[in-house]
Amino acid sequence: MQQSAEFHTRVEHALANGQIKASFRSAMDGLMAKRKAAFPDTEALEILRLHGAQIRANSLSKLPELLEQLEMNCHKNGIQVHWAESIEDANNIVLTIMQNHQADLLIKGKSMVSEEMELNQFLEQHGIECIESDLGEYILQLAGEPPSHIVAPAIHKSRQQIAHLFNEKFPDIPYSDDVDRLTRNAREILRKKFYAARVGLSGVNFAVAETGTLCLVENEGNGRMCTTVPPVHIAVTGIEKVVEKLEHIPPLLKLLCRSATGQTITTYFNMITSPRKLGEKDGPEEIHLVLLDNGRSRIYEDDELITTLRCIRCGACMNHCPVYARIGGHAYGSTIPGPIGSILEPQKAGLDKLGDLPTASTLCGACAEVCPVHIPIPKLLNRLRYERTRNDHAGATLGQSSGRTVMEAGTWKGWSWVHSQPRLYRLAMYIITRLRKLLPQRIGPWTQVRKAPHIAPKTLHELALKEGFNDK
Amino acid sequence: MTNNARDAILQRLQNSQPSFDNSDKPVSVETPEWPIKERIEQFKSILESVRAEVHLAHPDHWTDTLKSLAKKKQLNNLLYAKKGPLGKMIEDSWDNTEQPVLVNNEGPISEWKESLFFHIDAAVTSSRAAIAETGSLVLWPTEHEPRSWSLVPPVHFVVLDANKLYNTFAEVVEHEQWQQDMPTNALLISGPSKSADIEQTLAYGVHGPTDLIVIVLT
Ligand code: SF4
Numbered sequence: 001m002q003q004s005a006e007f008h009t010r011v012e013h014a015l016a017n018g019q020i021k022a023s024f025r026s027a028m029d030g031l032m033a034k035r036k037a038a039f040p041d042t043e044a045l046e047i048l049r050l051h052g053a054q055i056r057a058n059s060l061s062k063l064p065e066l067l068e069q070l071e072m073n074c075h076k077n078g079i080q081v082h083w084a085e086s087i088e089d090a091n092n093i094v095l096t097i098m099q100n101h102q103a104d105l106l107i108k109g110k111s112m113v114s115e116e117m118e119l120n121q122f123l124e125q126h127g128i129e130c131i132e133s134d135l136g137e138y139i140l141q142l143a144g145e146p147p148s149h150i151v152a153p154a155i156h157k158s159r160q161q162i163a164h165l166f167n168e169k170f171p172d173i174p175y176s177d178d179v180d181r182l183t184r185n186a187r188e189i190l191r192k193k194f195y196a197a198r199v200g201l202s203g204v205n206f207a208v209a210e211t212g213t214l215c216l217v218e219n220e221g222n223g224r225m226c227t228t229v230p231p232v233h234i235a236v237t238g239i240e241k242v243v244e245k246l247e248h249i250p251p252l253l254k255l256l257c258r259s260a261t262g263q264t265i266t267t268y269f270n271m272i273t274s275p276r277k278l279g280e281k282d283g284p285e286e287i288h289l290v291l292l293d294n295g296r297s298r299i300y301e302d303d304e305l306i307t308t309l310r311c312i313r314c315g316a317c318m319n320h321c322p323v324y325a326r327i328g329g330h331a332y333g334s335t336i337p338g339p340i341g342s343i344l345e346p347q348k349a350g351l352d353k354l355g356d357l358p359t360a361s362t363l364c365g366a367c368a369e370v371c372p373v374h375i376p377i378p379k380l381l382n383r384l385r386y387e388r389t390r391n392d393h394a395g396a397t398l399g400q401s402s403g404r405t406v407m408e409a410g411t412w413k414g415w416s417w418v419h420s421q422p423r424l425y426r427l428a429m430y431i432i433t434r435l436r437k438l439l440p441q442r443i444g445p446w447t448q449v450r451k452a453p454h455i456a457p458k459t460l461h462e463l464a465l466k467e468g469f470n471d472k
Numbered sequence: 473m474t475n476n477a478r479d480a481i482l483q484r485l486q487n488s489q490p491s492f493d494n495s496d497k498p499v500s501v502e503t504p505e506w507p508i509k510e511r512i513e514q515f516k517s518i519l520e521s522v523r524a525e526v527h528l529a530h531p532d533h534w535t536d537t538l539k540s541l542a543k544k545k546q547l548n549n550l551l552y553a554k555k556g557p558l559g560k561m562i563e564d565s566w567d568n569t570e571q572p573v574l575v576n577n578e579g580p581i582s583e584w585k586e587s588l589f590f591h592i593d594a595a596v597t598s599s600r601a602a603i604a605e606t607g608s609l610v611l612w613p614t615e616h617e618p619r620s621w622s623l624v625p626p627v628h629f630v631v632l633d634a635n636k637l638y639n640t641f642a643e644v645v646e647h648e649q650w651q652q653d654m655p656t657n658a659l660l661i662s663g664p665s666k667s668a669d670i671e672q673t674l675a676y677g678v679h680g681p682t683d684l685i686v687i688v689l690t
Contacts, residue, residue, distance in 0.1 A: 064485040083478035136669030183675035221665035221680025250642035265606035269660035282581040
């Protein structure tokens with residue numbers, strides 16, 4: 001239960017921090033408006049979302065075959081494929097590649113899987129420096145913080161905070177809080193790193209089984225730098241990212257860009273199919289693809305929870321979430337925050353560790369309404385709440401029944417028993433209505449922000465009988 | 473380690489193949505089809521909305537456009553591909569006393585990386601195709617026009633034949649049958665490099681080119 005207390009403390013901190021709330025509110029409002037403008041035709045959007053959901057569901061239904069096909073085609077193209085059961089495996093694979101090339105500097109593009117792996121910390125323990133090159137990620141690395149949004153990682157930071165951070169870390173560069181100037185400074189610092197690094201690392205947005213192609217979506221060009229300039233490129237991805245055919249990419253790309261930031265398309269869409277070929281003048285000579293499981297195959301076992309794996313990481317669910325907008329990304333305490341994080345992360349880490357996350361939702365349904373691949377997020381949140389308290393030990397969810405308490409279970413047992421005994425039920429209701437004045441006015445967290453409910457002087461039954469309704 | 477992991481992961485996935493309903497019936501998504509004039513307009517307006525420049529030019533005189541744009545930008549040098557599809561026309565129209573100075577290097581980038589990274593002002597490359605719906609250039613870099621040319625120099629000129637302007641990305645992939653033979657690297661480029669990572673404020677020229685200038689041959 002330690003985790004639960006930590007979670008609540010973080011939430012309270014976030015709620016008490018006006019700057020965080022204001023940053024998120026305005027950023028989320030902006031992103032929601034942009035997404036809306038990017039899909040002017042709701043009917044076309046619905047068709048596209050159905051199409052996207054179908055493509056992802058289709059890929060998942062053939063996942064083992066597609067992974068084998070991807071591996072075969074990658075091999076044929078000269079990309080080396082590595083499989084990792086756990087984040088330890090994945091970290092060690094990356095470390096070995098680094099050591100084989102005597103590389104002590106890794107330049108990184110944006111990759112949520114590498115965040116999941118905590119790769120930077122791991123490599124740094126082995127004397128390897130990691131540099132984040134996405135502007136937002138770089139800022140956070142300077143600040144020593146994790147991302148608070150999967151698409152806009154430094155969204156919680158103000159321009160002035162970033163300016164002070166740069167000034168503190170690079171006292172030789174004159175202070176400026178001008179966004180263009182800050183960007184220019186980062187460009188100059190990082191350009192030298194791209195130039196020097198012998199190994200670059202990236203994530204993968206889609207891996208195409210049919211052709212063995214790795215697709216990357218980005219705006220800054222750092223992803224292209226990491227995958228073009230260093231002689232070795234390592235791509236890390238979850239096993240669920242595979243897509244069957246190349247023709248599936250255009251609709252997914254459209255959904256991803258428009259749902260994420262309302263852009264028609266990102267500046268760069270980078271499709272990598274092989275290392276440098278004979279005669280070519282640049283590009284990595286070696287490409288490694290690391291396929292990470294880390295709990296995904298367990299999620300895969302459940303016909304309902306498997307829909308979690310359809311996610312294309314657009315972030316729209318968090319942009320539209322009233323809870324996320326108020327508490328921000330860090331409060332969740334998981335790699336991926338927001339609605340998708342609240343269903344994905346507890347399944348990976350176990351409900352015993354992150355079982356509170358599915359409760360961080362009002363179940364308003366906004367996430368499911370915007371999700372480009374139709375993930376029924378509220379349904380899955382409910383399902384995980386159930387998994388956390390059920391104790392029939394059926395199903396594969398990690399940490400099942402870890403949130404069950406004797407008191408709660410007993411209360412509901414009593415409740416359902418009373419409700420199945422009409423006489424007893426009426427007697428109980430009679431007593432409660434008559435003794436209503438004696439009931440406590442303070443009932444835990446409920447009355448911290450609300451009044452205790454008023455109980456009516458007479459039961460509904462009594463009133464209905466008086467009105468002449470037949471009880472039989 | 474990897475081999476065991478591979479078999480174990482695949483085994484687990486095979487043992488639990490989902491039983492959810494998955495109709496292979498494709499949802500029909502309509503793709504727009506515009507006449508060429510509209511395609512060019514759409515392409516131009518979308519690219520301009522992300523601060524790229526688009527200039528229309530005659531197929532026989534586009535080098536004049538290139539030259540005057542390069543002069544206006546006060547570039548010192550311009551990287552071009554001698555053996556690429558544009559090489560001859562550029563050479564024929566350039567006077568070797570003229571600014572910017574034409575630069576060519578056919579060697580592997582590793583041999584002249586420093587100059588590419590820190591001394592080249594601009595590069596000009598061709599484009600394989602383009603997409604009107606999203607304002608995207610399609611580049612399949614080649615040994616003559618390597619992929620870092622469209623990435624590292626601060627200014628990137630791209631020459632596009634208007635006949636290669638498709639409606640949508642889906643159309644390009646289908647029409648050109650990309651799945652048959654993917655190149656080492658295929659790129660869609662839809663503007664200068666940008667970021668909104670600081671307070672959601674757009675800044676251009678983060679790691680890639682600050683200026684993307686497209687010359688469309690019509
Ligand atoms: S769950 Fe849906 S809305 Fe949320 S990030 Fe994934 S794809 Fe986007």
